Amino acid sequence: MPELPEVEVTRRRIEPRLVGRRIARVDTTGPSYFFLTPPRQLRERLVGRRIESLFRRGKYLLADLDVGSRLLLHLGMTGQLFSSDARSPRFLSATARAALAPGEQANFRPDKHTHLALAFEDGAPEVYFRDVRKFGKVLLLEPGESHPRIDRLGPDALEADGGLLRESARGRRAPVKSFLLDQRVLAGVGNIYADEALFRAGVRPGRGVHRVTRREFDAIAAALRSVLRRSIETGGSSISDYVSPDGEDGRFQDERRVYGRTGEACLECATPIRRRVIGQRSSHYCPACQG
DNA sequence: CACTTCCCCTGCAAGC
DNA sequence: TGCTTGCAGGGGAAGT
Structure with missing residues (x-):
């Protein structure tokens, strides 16, 4: 995808x-x-x-x-x-x-x-x-x-900024995962990288965006920037159909920590990764690492 | 305006 | 074997 x-x-x-x-x-x-x-x-x-x-x-x-x-x-x-x-x-x-x-x-x-x-x-x-x-x-x-x-597109997600995220979140109560998928907030984030960034920031996808702290917004923005940059470096994620125009598979799927790893051990703490549907999208997280 | 639900489509995997 | 069912999901439209 x-x-x-x-x-x-x-x-x-x-x-x-x-x-x-x-x-x-x-x-x-x-x-x-x-x-x-x-x-x-x-x-x-x-x-x-x-x-x-x-x-x-x-x-x-x-x-x-x-x-x-x-x-x-x-x-x-x-x-x-x-x-x-x-x-x-x-x-x-x-x-x-x-x-x-x-x-x-x-x-x-x-x-x-x-x-x-x-x-x-x-x-x-x-x-x-x-x-x-x-x-x-x-x-x-x-x-x-x-x-x-x-x-209607928001700023490009490669330039995600914690302060700006916090600003955009004002008056909103949806789950932070849905918030990140809203292309008016940030342009370019989809299901895989939202889950991966939230894991790296230690925030559960189902948490209401009004309960995310300033520090956590910074962590989410930083995680998004680094995960997206890293994925570009490795040629993207070839999970189902994606392949680059020259026919080369990406390799970022090997660096996934939560997406599509339901039931598998968290790489940080060995707790089984959970899957939950949020905003019609499957979301993956570690119940121990993400609060 | 914010948020949720439904829906477009096809291929694949699991269940019977 | 062959059918049915469920699932994957970006994002717009319509409904609450």
Whole structure:
């Protein structure tokens, strides 16, 4: 599940495949809520455009185009961005994967989950946006056009600040976990890194955010910054579908301390890790280390 | 405004 | 074996 680190790693590795290139052809699947801009419009308006830059805000990727328009991509839960020369079994459907001989590297062919394909004038490898669960989003903003999805985002979570968190928490009573997942508070935090940061800060996810102390807000902010930075360094978390654009798995899943470790021993105190649903999301914590 | 619940979708694993 | 059920979850919309 791509959160800030996975999106940032994706950005860094797909950037050279996009920036400076002019789009020659656009293929899409049919209309669906995946396309906030209807696919027909997308095809019409993207052809002939040159991609000038690719940057990230929270979990969004934004590509600025030569005419001042902007392509906005969100990977959702299972979104993958990669080029046609990348190789990874994670780019393949289960059936295609099962048909592989051991050690065989299959070529990727756009399948029914490949919702957007960009071909370039210079003949560079095509870039695909594949998303099995279709929770991802594609939106083309006209020059000067804004969108609440972007406008509402809080500061990037890599710059999490304890004082600012405390400020944003005023008047709120939701569980601190839900608070951290609110993209208006911080942009980029998802389920994995919220749990990991709360563990490292020693705060239970279910605690009301109005009961979090100043010191704890500082600890949470520091934990978020370091966990997110570390995850980027290790290539992100490859837990289910995530794989970087060049087909390389991330390694941060090996450094998880609570996420997905329900029933396993806490690495600090050996108490079994607990799982509890908070705000419709599974949350993992150590009942002994987190108060 | 704050907060909760529901829902979009598909693949996989567990249970019968 | 093959079916059903449950679960994963970002985030918007609607409801309280």
